[in-house]
Amino acid sequence: MIELKNVHFSYGEKPVLQNITFSVSSSESVVIMGPSGSGKSTILRLILGLECPQHGEILFDDENIATMKEKHKREIRKAIGMVFQDGALFDSLSVWENVGYYLLEHTRLSDEEIGRKAVEMLGFVGLNADEIIDKLPEHLSGGMQRRVAIGRALLSTNPRVMLYDEPTTGLDPQSAENVCNLIRKLQSEKSISTIVVTHQIADAIGLADRFVVIYAGELVFDGNLEQLRDSDDQRVRDFLAPFKSSFGEVAEKKFVG
Amino acid sequence: MPLLRVFNRWLKNFASETQELFFFSLKMILALFRRPFYIPETMEQLYILGFGSLYLVVLTGIFAGQGFALAFSTELADFGAKNYLGRIIAISIIRELGPVLTALMIAARVASGITAEIGAMKTSNQIDAMIAFGIDPIRKVAVPRFIALILMVPALTIICDFISLLGAWIIAIFISHITSTVYWSAVFERLVFGNLFVGILKPIVFSFIIAFVACYKGFSSEGGTKGVGRATTESVVLSSITILVVNFFITKVVFSLIKGYL
Numbered sequence: 001m002i003e004l005k006n007v008h009f010s011y012g013e014k015p016v017l018q019n020i021t022f023s024v025s026s027s028e029s030v031v032i033m034g035p036s037g038s039g040k041s042t043i044l045r046l047i048l049g050l051e052c053p054q055h056g057e058i059l060f061d062d063e064n065i066a067t068m069k070e071k072h073k074r075e076i077r078k079a080i081g082m083v084f085q086d087g088a089l090f091d092s093l094s095v096w097e098n099v100g101y102y103l104l105e106h107t108r109l110s111d112e113e114i115g116r117k118a119v120e121m122l123g124f125v126g127l128n129a130d131e132i133i134d135k136l137p138e139h140l141s142g143g144m145q146r147r148v149a150i151g152r153a154l155l156s157t158n159p160r161v162m163l164y165d166e167p168t169t170g171l172d173p174q175s176a177e178n179v180c181n182l183i184r185k186l187q188s189e190k191s192i193s194t195i196v197v198t199h200q201i202a203d204a205i206g207l208a209d210r211f212v213v214i215y216a217g218e219l220v221f222d223g224n225l226e227q228l229r230d231s232d233d234q235r236v237r238d239f240l241a242p243f244k245s246s247f248g249e250v251a252e253k254k255f256v257g
Numbered sequence: 258m259p260l261l262r263v264f265n266r267w268l269k270n271f272a273s274e275t276q277e278l279f280f281f282s283l284k285m286i287l288a289l290f291r292r293p294f295y296i297p298e299t300m301e302q303l304y305i306l307g308f309g310s311l312y313l314v315v316l317t318g319i320f321a322g323q324g325f326a327l328a329f330s331t332e333l334a335d336f337g338a339k340n341y342l343g344r345i346i347a348i349s350i351i352r353e354l355g356p357v358l359t360a361l362m363i364a365a366r367v368a369s370g371i372t373a374e375i376g377a378m379k380t381s382n383q384i385d386a387m388i389a390f391g392i393d394p395i396r397k398v399a400v401p402r403f404i405a406l407i408l409m410v411p412a413l414t415i416i417c418d419f420i421s422l423l424g425a426w427i428i429a430i431f432i433s434h435i436t437s438t439v440y441w442s443a444v445f446e447r448l449v450f451g452n453l454f455v456g457i458l459k460p461i462v463f464s465f466i467i468a469f470v471a472c473y474k475g476f477s478s479e480g481g482t483k484g485v486g487r488a489t490t491e492s493v494v495l496s497s498i499t500i501l502v503v504n505f506f507i508t509k510v511v512f513s514l515i516k517g518y519l
Contacts (some may be wrong), residue, residue: 050385052479084391088382102390156390 001026001191002047002161009042017019017041019219020056024161029187029194031204035239040197041085043214044163047195048082050072060161081153081192084247085101085165087145089137095122095148096133102156121151125182143175150182162186164196166204201243213239277477282469285403288396295401302405306367310413313362318417321358322424325349330433339433343443345424351448353454355418357504360463363410364496368471370493371402375475376485384476385481410464411457418456453517459507463500470496 003023009016018038024030032040045051046058058065061078068076090100097104099121100114109117115133122129125147138146146167153162164183168176170242180203186192198204204211211228213221215235221228231237273367326346333339378384387394422444429440471492478488 045385048385048389077389077391080389082386084380084382084386088386089379090383090386105390164445251344 001028001061002195003057003220004043004046005057005059007046007053007058008052008112009039009046009053013219013245014219017046017053018220019218020214022212022219024193024195025226026193027191029196029207029209029214031197031210032195032197032214033204033239035074036199038214039217040199040214041165044082044165044195044197046229047163048077049160063219070153078157079160081150081157081162083146083149083153083160083162083164083167085169086142087137087149089149091143093239095134096129098137098148098152099155102153111201117138117153117155121175122148124154125234127151141175142163143178146171146175146179147182149187150172150179154186159192161193161195162199163255164194166198167196167226168198168200176203183207201240215239259363271500278469280474281473281476282465284379284395285399285469288393288400289403291396293396295397298397298401299404300514301372301433302401303409304362305400307409307412308365310363310409311416313366314359314417315420317362318420319424320476321354322346323362323428325421325430326356326428327361327449330428330435333406334433337492338433340423340439342425342429342433342435346445347444347447348452349428350421350425351418351452352508353504355421355502356414356456356459359414359417360455360460360467361497363406363413363463364467365493366501367406368492368496370490371468371471372475372478372489373395373485373514375399375472376478376488379476379478380481380485394476395472398473399468399476402472403468406464406468407461410467414456414460443485451511451517455507455511456517457502462503466499466503467496470499 003025004020007020008018020043024028032043034040042051046053047056047060047065049068053066056066060079063072063076065073065076069108090101091133093101096115096118100117103114103117104111105110107114119129119133127144127147132140132144137148140148150162151169153159160185167179167183173178183194183196184207187194194207196204196207200206202213205225210224211221212219213228213236217236220233220235221231223231228236228240303336328344329345330339331343333342333345375384378394378398382400384394387397426437426440429435430437474488474492478484480487
């Protein structure tokens with residue numbers, strides 16, 4: 001479904017990604033991990049066509065996003081939902097306007113109809129619409145903002161792929177758990193392919209079918225949990241070392257579960 | 258040698274930024290004529306940029322007009338030419354002071370606001386979110402502000418001109434002791450095609466400058482809140498300096514082209 005082939009990307013003369021190759025198949029969930037500044041979020045931006053690689057191909061259903069015209073990219077983006085870091089909600093719009101943003105911009109539906117759909121979507125993402133529907137994003141907690149952002153991405157285009165950039169960073173454990181549960185719910189109920197960028201090991205283990213580890217712009221690991229745990233690549237071990245205890249504990253739970 | 262290297266780097270950066278600004282401006286102009294047209298956003302900007310800047314333009318106009326009138330009336334009195342105060346005031350305000358002062362005030366108030374707003378949207382990924390939802394941020398965010406500036410800068414300049422003439426009239430009556438009739442007939446004598454043309458042409462050109470610079474600086478801001486602050490300062494400085502430089506060239510060109518109508 002999505003395939004990156006030998007992707008190189010740099011900001012000016014500073015290389016960010018080098019020779020990245022991996023794929024995500026339909027209904028699969030891939031977690032991209034790696035230290036801060038390793039280029040994880042850039043991969044999501046490349047898939048969404050917000051950046052163009054200097055070399056390589058980014059294929060979506062065998063079409064190369066990297067060489068597409070903007071008009072064609074817009075069509076492809078309809079099949080991709082993106083939840084940005086910190087939600088990226090439109091701060092001058094209320095919650096219902098945020099959730100119904102795509103419909104407000106691209107359809108002729110009435111405000112009442114869009115509001116009704118927004119209420120339904122807020123319910124789906126586990127929020128009480130009556131309490132927050134007319135509030136501005138700044139009046140919501142971090143966890144609520146992420147869920148509104150997920151609702152916005154879902155209502156907009158009915159996506160086949162969801163991209164999450166650090167969906168639980170900065171959230172308290174309960175809110176992070178709620179967001180992870182919602183991502184799992186989407187995977188199981190809507191069969192949506194998922195790519196999650198995170199450095200929260202516990203969340204990654206709970207969400208991933210497969211793991212990709214990026215280290216200093218290079219892909220150093222692509223495999224499942226067992227292979228990740230047993231990896232003898234020093235860079236993977238270095239990255240996992242600080243989380244060793246929690247990694248063992250959570251991984252154990254997953255295996256037992 | 259290091260100095261030469263620094264100069265070389267500065268020159269390269271300058272050329273690259275000028276090129277980017279040029280292409281960005283071109284995109285904004287093309288976007289003006291492409292659907293969808295964001296009418297509610299444009300109306301909102303007309304109100305914010307136009308009505309919101311009115312008090313600033315009125316205050317500036319009245320005190321600038323009075324200051325000019327005071328300075329000129331003393332000088333003209335020495336030559337026994339106080340009756341010409343209206344002519345000098347009309348020429349200097351309509352051709353130069355009105356357009357430049359209004360544009361500088363709007364650059365300070367509006368350009369900074371536009372850059373900060375767009376820069377903040379970019380920093381918080383709202384611009385990327387728009388693109389992800391199939392919306393062209395130039396059309397949605399920049400064009401309504403561009404249209405509002407094109408319409409409002411000339412309108413505010415006309416208001417500023419009128420208020421400045423009124424301010425100068427107060428000085429003419431109460432300090433220079435010129436009669437109203439003498440003052441206004443001297444003013445109307447200089448309200449000829451050439452002066453009015455320059456007085457309208459300049460704010461239109463200045464509105465383009467403010468819109469291009471403010472939006473470009475907002476969209477190209479980098480480096481979080483610090484970067485937005487830097488972009489905002491650069492936006493005001495660059496638009497103000499460009500306005501003053503372009504003002505000189507317009508005056509020079511217009512003088513040579515339509516001298517007979519001035």
